Amino acid sequence: MIRFVLIVALSLFAFQCKDSSLPLPFGAEIRKMPVDSAENGTIDSVGYYIPEKDNYRLIYVELDKNGNGSSDEFIWQGHATTQDPVSPVKNMVKVHEEVDENHDGKIDLIRWLMPNEIIALAQKDSDGDGYFETTMYYNLKKRVVRREIDVKKEGRPTVFIFVDRAEIDSDGDSIPDLVVYGTSDLELEEKAINLRDTKPLSKGASYLFNLSLIPASDRAILGSGF
Ligand SMILES: [Ca+2]
Ligand SMILES: [Ca+2]
Numbered sequence: 001m002i003r004f005v006l007i008v009a010l011s012l013f014a015f016q017c018k019d020s021s022l023p024l025p026f027g028a029e030i031r032k033m034p035v036d037s038a039e040n041g042t043i044d045s046v047g048y049y050i051p052e053k054d055n056y057r058l059i060y061v062e063l064d065k066n067g068n069g070s071s072d073e074f075i076w077q078g079h080a081t082t083q084d085p086v087s088p089v090k091n092m093v094k095v096h097e098e099v100d101e102n103h104d105g106k107i108d109l110i111r112w113l114m115p116n117e118i119i120a121l122a123q124k125d126s127d128g129d130g131y132f133e134t135t136m137y138y139n140l141k142k143r144v145v146r147r148e149i150d151v152k153k154e155g156r157p158t159v160f161i162f163v164d165r166a167e168i169d170s171d172g173d174s175i176p177d178l179v180v181y182g183t184s185d186l187e188l189e190e191k192a193i194n195l196r197d198t199k200p201l202s203k204g205a206s207y208l209f210n211l212s213l214i215p216a217s218d219r220a221i222l223g224s225g226f
């Protein structure tokens, strides 16, 4: 329910952005608009906007989704808006989003977006230690098709999880040399991290180095050379 009200509140706000095609005036003043999106008397969102002639341009929003007084979603809006198909409302186009999914006050998920809420890339701090060890690549159907995990937290991934296999760089030269197969993401991650049921993998057979070997529907948007 909170989510629904929130979307309506933000959509209405965006509706005031009649024309976003004008260039930003140099040195424009940024203003804050607090919103009680849950309508319970407590401010849980704040929008930052630039006032223009007969127009407000929303540029950044912060939300407190669980109402504990600390923001857990931070959204940067792109230059454009999109027309809602069923109402006169114009929707925001997010370009960047940072989320505190477990509400502990620290960001644990970062997303880079394209129009229509397609996610190009996301980074996740799965164990909450402040180090973003997991990078997720998406396809155009908004599905994660490759997950790279920096298992040893040394600045580069060593496990690459695709839809039906995981590749492992066991000797740290950034080239996968082992492969495991499985049917679920969890199974693949467990096998890859524990080096269970591994088989040798040549560079020529690696999905990471030969993206054309991957079925087209399972290729990531970024870097697949469509
Ligand atoms: Ca919160
Ligand atoms: Ca967190």
Ligand SMILES: [Ca+2]
Pocket: 124, 125, 126, 127, 128, 129, 130, 131, 132, 133
């Ligand atoms: Ca981490």
Ligand SMILES: [Ca+2]
Pocket: 168, 169, 170, 171, 172, 173, 174, 175, 176, 177
């Ligand atoms: Ca290697």
